[in-house]
Amino acid sequence: MMDFLMLDNGAACAVNAIPCVEMAEFRAALIDGVTKQNCRVSAFCALDINSEKRLLAVLLDSALKKLKLLSSKVGTAYPALTCDAPAFHWFEREIWEEHKILPEGHRWLKPIRFSAPDAEIGVTDYFTLQGEAAHEVAVGPVHAGVIEPGHFRFQCMGEDVHFLEIELGYQCRGVEKLLSGGPDVKTLHLIETAAGDSSIAAALNYCAIAETMNHVEVPPRAVALRTLALELERIANHIGDLGALAGDVAFLPTSSFCGRIRGDFLNMTAKLCGNRFGRNFVIPGGVRFDLDDAGIAELQKKVLQGEKELFHALGLMFDAPSVLDRLENTGVVTAETAREIGMVGVAARASGVALDVRRDLNCDDFIPETVRGGDVLSRALVRKKELVHSLDVVKRLLAELPSGEVQTPCPATLTASTLGIHLVEAWRGELCHLVLTDENGKIRYVKIVDPSFHNWFGLAMALRGQQISDFPICNKSFNLSYCGHDL
Amino acid sequence: MFEMLKARFFQGYRTGKFPPAAPNLPDHFCGRPQVEAHADIEAARALCPTHAWCEKAGAPAIDTGKCIFCGKCAACGVTFTREYRMAAMTREKLFADASPYTPEEQLDRGIRKMCGHSLKIRQVSAGGCAACELDFNVLNTLAWDMGRFGIQAVASPRHADAILVTGPVSRNMLLALKKTYEAMPKPCWVIASGACAVSGGIYAESPDVAGPVDKILPVDLYVPGCPPHPAVLLEALLRFIGRM
Numbered sequence: 001m002m003d004f005l006m007l008d009n010g011a012a013c014a015v016n017a018i019p020c021v022e023m024a025e026f027r028a029a030l031i032d033g034v035t036k037q038n039c040r041v042s043a044f045c046a047l048d049i050n051s052e053k054r055l056l057a058v059l060l061d062s063a064l065k066k067l068k069l070l071s072s073k074v075g076t077a078y079p080a081l082t083c084d085a086p087a088f089h090w091f092e093r094e095i096w097e098e099h100k101i102l103p104e105g106h107r108w109l110k111p112i113r114f115s116a117p118d119a120e121i122g123v124t125d126y127f128t129l130q131g132e133a134a135h136e137v138a139v140g141p142v143h144a145g146v147i148e149p150g151h152f153r154f155q156c157m158g159e160d161v162h163f164l165e166i167e168l169g170y171q172c173r174g175v176e177k178l179l180s181g182g183p184d185v186k187t188l189h190l191i192e193t194a195a196g197d198s199s200i201a202a203a204l205n206y207c208a209i210a211e212t213m214n215h216v217e218v219p220p221r222a223v224a225l226r227t228l229a230l231e232l233e234r235i236a237n238h239i240g241d242l243g244a245l246a247g248d249v250a251f252l253p254t255s256s257f258c259g260r261i262r263g264d265f266l267n268m269t270a271k272l273c274g275n276r277f278g279r280n281f282v283i284p285g286g287v288r289f290d291l292d293d294a295g296i297a298e299l300q301k302k303v304l305q306g307e308k309e310l311f312h313a314l315g316l317m318f319d320a321p322s323v324l325d326r327l328e329n330t331g332v333v334t335a336e337t338a339r340e341i342g343m344v345g346v347a348a349r350a351s352g353v354a355l356d357v358r359r360d361l362n363c364d365d366f367i368p369e370t371v372r373g374g375d376v377l378s379r380a381l382v383r384k385k386e387l388v389h390s391l392d393v394v395k396r397l398l399a400e401l402p403s404g405e406v407q408t409p410c411p412a413t414l415t416a417s418t419l420g421i422h423l424v425e426a427w428r429g430e431l432c433h434l435v436l437t438d439e440n441g442k443i444r445y446v447k448i449v450d451p452s453f454h455n456w457f458g459l460a461m462a463l464r465g466q467q468i469s470d471f472p473i474c475n476k477s478f479n480l481s482y483c484g485h486d487l
Numbered sequence: 488m489f490e491m492l493k494a495r496f497f498q499g500y501r502t503g504k505f506p507p508a509a510p511n512l513p514d515h516f517c518g519r520p521q522v523e524a525h526a527d528i529e530a531a532r533a534l535c536p537t538h539a540w541c542e543k544a545g546a547p548a549i550d551t552g553k554c555i556f557c558g559k560c561a562a563c564g565v566t567f568t569r570e571y572r573m574a575a576m577t578r579e580k581l582f583a584d585a586s587p588y589t590p591e592e593q594l595d596r597g598i599r600k601m602c603g604h605s606l607k608i609r610q611v612s613a614g615g616c617a618a619c620e621l622d623f624n625v626l627n628t629l630a631w632d633m634g635r636f637g638i639q640a641v642a643s644p645r646h647a648d649a650i651l652v653t654g655p656v657s658r659n660m661l662l663a664l665k666k667t668y669e670a671m672p673k674p675c676w677v678i679a680s681g682a683c684a685v686s687g688g689i690y691a692e693s694p695d696v697a698g699p700v701d702k703i704l705p706v707d708l709y710v711p712g713c714p715p716h717p718a719v720l721l722e723a724l725l726r727f728i729g730r731m
């Protein structure tokens with residue numbers, strides 16, 4: 001496969017350096033990459049390059065630790081990739097919805113977020129089940145709890161779910177469109193709020209791209225503080241998810257303890273920058289605030305305390321047979337399915353698929369935490385294991401924070417006619433940002449691929465053959481982002 | 488059973504003392520801004536991501552309903568106080584100028600009498616980034632425990648006294664928001680929480696946004712922040728029902 005352009009994570013390239021091949025060759029290379037070379041689809045989008053419409057694919061090759069880019073000119077239609085490599089299915093629906101480019105042969109061509117001005121949200125031809133015993137349950141967009149909006153349709157036979165169709169788009173507010181024309185005073189805030197619970201991860205991606213384009217080296221202390229913030233984000237969210245799972249199976253001690261402990265970790269992030277979600281902490285060139293020795297000592301104390309209480313609270317849950325019985329074998333996604341539909345992150349690792357940006361692109365000695373079951377319990381266990389790892393990272397960073405500055409001046413501009421790309425393993429899974437600039441160095445196009453984008457269909461798969469009453473815990477075990485998907 | 492009691496003992500009683508004690512706010516907390524006399528308004532205007540600058544009685548002020556508290560204008564002569572009592576019942580009361588904070592005169596819209604001891608809230612998330620609803624949810628945890636004041640999030644709009652909207656109201660949530668409001672028994676109250684809900688925030692200019700909330704529903708309480716810190720929101724709710 002000579003054609004791909006190989007990039008390191010965080011590298012940038014001139015727009016003209018992106019290889020452009022014939023559609024047949026393009027398709028063959030992508031299908032081969034995904035089905036035979038063990039690559040995964042990190043991004044697949046349509047964009048204007050040198051005033052021609054192109055499809056651009058970014059595959060992640062974990063064996064080479066590289067991102068592989070390839071593009072092809074496209075008209076109003078092309079033969080769909082989904083039929084040969086299902087991992088493209090959601091991307092192709094997105095491209096069709098946004099650019100009216102038809103992936104011929106795609107068997108499920110419906111809007112994924114109803115973003116067109118004339119689209120009527122939720123109005124589409126749903127799959128239905130015929131027959132006397134069949135019935136349909138529709139839930140949302142406004143759900144019973146305090147969560148984001150989405151519409152779920154269950155096709156059931158009695159209590160059993162035959163098929164779940166998920167319609168999203170209610171949170172769509174045009175983040176990518178608002179980003180074009182930047183960088184400006186809004187850019188970083190828009191990036192941070194694409195999915196508000198992953199602000200640190202998103203800011204890291206954008207800043208890495210801006211730093212590469214400006215040839216800015218981030219001081220070691222800032223790198224460490226960024227990692228610290230990223231791990232605190234992961235910890236807080238994993239704790240929240242485990243607590244919410246406990247709550248959903250009515251195991252209230254762990255649920256209430258975790259709710260509080262999650263808050264303690266959010267407050268540690270707030271200690272870094274004043275905001276519990278880490279807003280405005282990561283900036284191009286470094287971080288906005290340093291952490292003084294007293295702050296380090298305070299955090300160290302809080303981390304130790306939080307860790308003790310956390311594992312005590314989790315112990316209660318994972319030792320309770322009634323909880324385990326409810327979680328085990330519920331909502332199974334097999335490794336084969338996970339791989340085929342392109343799942344990432346916690347959910348993929350819980351199905352035994354060892355993929356993780358921390359190893360696949362970044363450092364050699366990182367071992368992704370995997371569990372084999374593919375069920376709700378496995379998704380809970382992966383989080384528990386990752387908590388151990390993240391807490392270790394946090395403790396180590398606090399003990400050995402490098403000295404020095406926390407900012408290198410970084411211009412607020414970007415290089416002209418350049419494509420920058422960076423991925424980070426956010427707490428849900430891989431988060432990818434791709435930035436393309438025009439000849440004046442203004443942002444022409446930003447593509448954000450949230451881990452939820454890869455995983456929503458996984459939730460639908462997990463529900464097949466389950467009791468409808470299993471939906472809440474299956475949903476919590478994925479805990480996907482609506483706003484990160486809808487953008 | 489015994490194990491659980493032991494666990495309860497180990498984890499301790501951890502509900503915060505706020506209120507009546509002052510809340511624990513982080514060191515870098517940005518509370519209600521105050522525009523200093525020497526402030527460089529032009530420079531501050533230029534770096535503000537949400538065009539939050541406005542005028543109050545002819546003097547420059549920050550519309551805290553638009554402000555996302557990024558703190559950038561602190562370099563231009565704006566002081567971010569630690570004042571967390573920021574919510575207001577009218578939009579103009581959110582304008583922060585040079586004068587220090589004075590507690591807002593409560594407008595009695597009947598809520599104190601009817602819901603002073605029991606406020607049921609239906610939350611609707613409408614196009615934001617989800618952090619606002621996460622930090623509303625936090626008031627349910629035992630660290631904040633809003634239940635002690637009779638405040639509770641409910642599943643059905645039919646059971647709700649108030650609707651708490653977060654997010655700028657995406658075009659795609661407009662209908663669902665209206666329907667939820669219509670399903671509530673009247674009288675009912677509307678709370679807009681977070682910069683997005685109050686003013687559109689960072690998304691104000693998006694063509695995919697139909698809000699802010701007060702373009703669609705009559706808002707009774709505005710809560711600034713991006714997202715509002717749980718202390719800001721809890722104080723707002725308690726003052727709203729006459730418990731502060």
Ligand code: SF4
Pocket residue numbers: 531534535536537538539540549553554555556557558559560561
């Ligand atoms: S703190 Fe508020 S007023 Fe100041 S720049 Fe940020 S958004 Fe604008």
Ligand code: SF4
Pocket residue numbers: 193196555614615616617618619653654655680681682683684688689712713714715
């Ligand atoms: S106000 Fe800020 S935190 Fe709240 S939804 Fe909007 S962007 Fe997110």
